[in-house]
Amino acid sequence: MSFEWPWQYNFPPFFTLQPNVNTRQKQLTAWCSLALSYCRHQKLYTLDVMEAQESPVFNNKKIQRKLSTDTIQVIFEELRKKGNLEWIDKNKTRCLIMWRRPEEWGKIIYQWVSKNGMTNSVFTLYELSNGDDTENEEFHGLEDWMLLRSLQALQLERKAEIITLDDSKGVKFF
Amino acid sequence: MDRFVWSSGLLEINETLVIQQRGVRLYDGEEKGKMDVGILLLSTHRLLWRDHKNHDCCIAMPLSQIVLFEEQAGGIGKSAKIVVHLHPAPSNKEPGPYQTSKYSYIKLSFKEHGQIEFSRRLSEEMTQRRWEHMPVSQPINTSTTSQAGRTRAVGIVGIERKLEEKRKEMDKNISEAFEDLSKLMEKAKEMVELSRSIASKIKDKQGDITEDETIRFKSYLLSMGIANPVTRETHGSGTHYHMQLAKQLGEILLAPLEEQGGMMALTEVYCLVNRARGMELLSPEDLVNACKMFEALKLPLRLRIFDSGVMVIQLQSHSEEEMIASALDNVSEKGSLTSEEFAKLLGLSVLLSKERLLLAEKMGHLCRDDSVEGLRFYPNLF
Numbered sequence: 280m281s282f283e284w285p286w287q288y289n290f291p292p293f294f295t296l297q298p299n300v301n302t303r304q305k306q307l308t309a310w311c312s313l314a315l316s317y318c319r320h321q322k323l324y325t326l327d328v329m330e331a332q333e334s335p336v337f338n339n340k341k342i343q344r345k346l347s348t349d350t351i352q353v354i355f356e357e358l359r360k361k362g363n364l365e366w367i368d369k370n371k372t373r374c375l376i377m378w379r380r381p382e383e384w385g386k387i388i389y390q391w392v393s394k395n396g397m398t399n400s401v402f403t404l405y406e407l408s409n410g411d412d413t414e415n416e417e418f419h420g421l422e423d424w425m426l427l428r429s430l431q432a433l434q435l436e437r438k439a440e441i442i443t444l445d446d447s448k449g450v451k452f453f
Numbered sequence: 454m455d456r457f458v459w460s461s462g463l464l465e466i467n468e469t470l471v472i473q474q475r476g477v478r479l480y481d482g483e484e485k486g487k488m489d490v491g492i493l494l495l496s497t498h499r500l501l502w503r504d505h506k507n508h509d510c511c512i513a514m515p516l517s518q519i520v521l522f523e524e525q526a527g528g529i530g531k532s533a534k535i536v537v538h539l540h541p542a543p544s545n546k547e548p549g550p551y552q553t554s555k556y557s558y559i560k561l562s563f564k565e566h567g568q569i570e571f572s573r574r575l576s577e578e579m580t581q582r583r584w585e586h587m588p589v590s591q592p593i594n595t596s597t598t599s600q601a602g603r604t605r606a607v608g609i610v611g612i613e614r615k616l617e618e619k620r621k622e623m624d625k626n627i628s629e630a631f632e633d634l635s636k637l638m639e640k641a642k643e644m645v646e647l648s649r650s651i652a653s654k655i656k657d658k659q660g661d662i663t664e665d666e667t668i669r670f671k672s673y674l675l676s677m678g679i680a681n682p683v684t685r686e687t688h689g690s691g692t693h694y695h696m697q698l699a700k701q702l703g704e705i706l707l708a709p710l711e712e713q714g715g716m717m718a719l720t721e722v723y724c725l726v727n728r729a730r731g732m733e734l735l736s737p738e739d740l741v742n743a744c745k746m747f748e749a750l751k752l753p754l755r756l757r758i759f760d761s762g763v764m765v766i767q768l769q770s771h772s773e774e775e776m777i778a779s780a781l782d783n784v785s786e787k788g789s790l791t792s793e794e795f796a797k798l799l800g801l802s803v804l805l806s807k808e809r810l811l812l813a814e815k816m817g818h819l820c821r822d823d824s825v826e827g828l829r830f831y832p833n834l835f
């Protein structure tokens with residue numbers, strides 16, 4: 280399924296950070312949702328700022344416009360404030376993209392677990408993310424760090440508990 | 454060493470010191486002189502040496518005696534030296550430390566270094582040969598050679614000398630003239646300080662000044678150009694002159710403003726008005742002050758200052774909303790516009806058209822596209 284670009288993507292001013300505050304707000308909101316939906320579509324969980332500048336999201340070759348690194352940083356900062364992004368390193372070159380927040384993932388996983396009547400059973404993390412049973416689920420292929428955070432979120436809600444198995448981690452659902 | 458003569462060590466008129474170096478010993482050829490270590494001085498005319506212990510012992514030699522010189526690098530235990538080859542001494546030379554010498558060269562031994570700079574300066578002086586066209590008056594003037602030494606206006610050297618003198622005269626005149634000006638400026642500063650202090654005293658109503666005199670003094674201040682100190686900041690104040698000027702401007706500018714679409718940059722107004730006046734031109738400051746009074750005088754013009762600092766005069770009837778709405782229409786019609794295209798479309802100056810587009814952007818009607826191609830404005834679809 281190819282990615283559907285929003286109308287703003289082909290609007291040249293979209294790639295210039297607007298000085299007018301109201302316009303800028305709307306622009307940034309649009310950018311945030313575009314970035315997140317693109318990452319969701321491509322199943323990207325991490326982004327490198329340098330690479331991002333060349334990625335089709337921030338660089339529309341058809342209208343020959345691309346975002347400057349400064350503007351990308353502004354957008355990333357917005358995402359971070361909303362909780363959808365986390366910097367891996369201090370220099371802000373790589374980041375984790377959470378187009379779904381851990382709590383949301385937790386909810387989805389728990390729904391699947393309870394729907395299949397698998398509460399009170401134990402799973403390894405690998406089973407959840409790469410098992411045959413979960414192949415059609417959205418969280419299939421979820422990267423470990425993200426999975427772990429989602430389960431931690433569930434743990435806080437007392438819906439799960441993370442346990443350490445021999446050489447890997449597992450989780451028990453309640 | 455027999456080229457040296459005893460000297461008082463004083464520099465003559467027109468002779469200037471170029472460089473001096475202490476810790477120098479003089480050698481007559483290869484032999485160490487009976488002189489000790491001393492200070493070597495180079496002037497525009499002579500090479501002088503003074504004993505560092507006995508300051509009265511001073512000898513000098515004209516630079517014209519020097520044929521050439523060369524540097525001799527130092528070694529371990531040996532200081533660097535300059536070897537100076539000399540012309541034979543003139544027969545009428547005055548007495549010096551040595552009557553005769555079997556060498557026609559001397560050595561300058563730099564015990565405390567400094568030979569590099571010294572030799573550089575020496576070579577400069579030898580190239581410039583300033584002693585040839587700068588006559589020195591010698592107080593002990595017995596020999597005829599010094600008479601001949603007085604340069605006459607012959608040849609290129611004479612011309613150069615005359616030019617130099619003329620330049621010096623001019624220099625002197627200019628600095629004398631400006632001397633008065635700087636004195637005047639100082640006095641003016643004092644006057645301004647004085648009037649300011651009195652003005653502030655009036656403001657505080659301190660001092661023994663009666664009401665009558667206060668008013669009189671205020672009018673003096675006004676005529677001198679210092680506005681009423683109490684109400685200086687308020688809008689209605691200003692000198693009589695500015696008020697009259699504002700009224701005059703109100704009449705002159707109506708027609709051009711209509712023509713230009715109701716708005717003109719202040720620089721254009723300035724050019725227009727001064728061209729019309731011909732004589733008695735306005736200063737920019739007067740123009741701005743007069744324009745600031747438009748509103749107070751209920752004239753149909755307004756001075757307006759944009760965010761970017763650009764100042765314009767516009768008709769009061771000129772409505773900004775209309776302008777922006779029409780700007781939006783224009784941009785939507787063309788899809789997008791740069792300020793140059795907009796200017797061409799409306800017949801405005803580029804400066805004013807940019808201001809209008811920026812204003813429309815500020816109000817949220819337009820958005821900008823900044824790229825290598827330039828700055829374009831689009832209708833704000835966000």
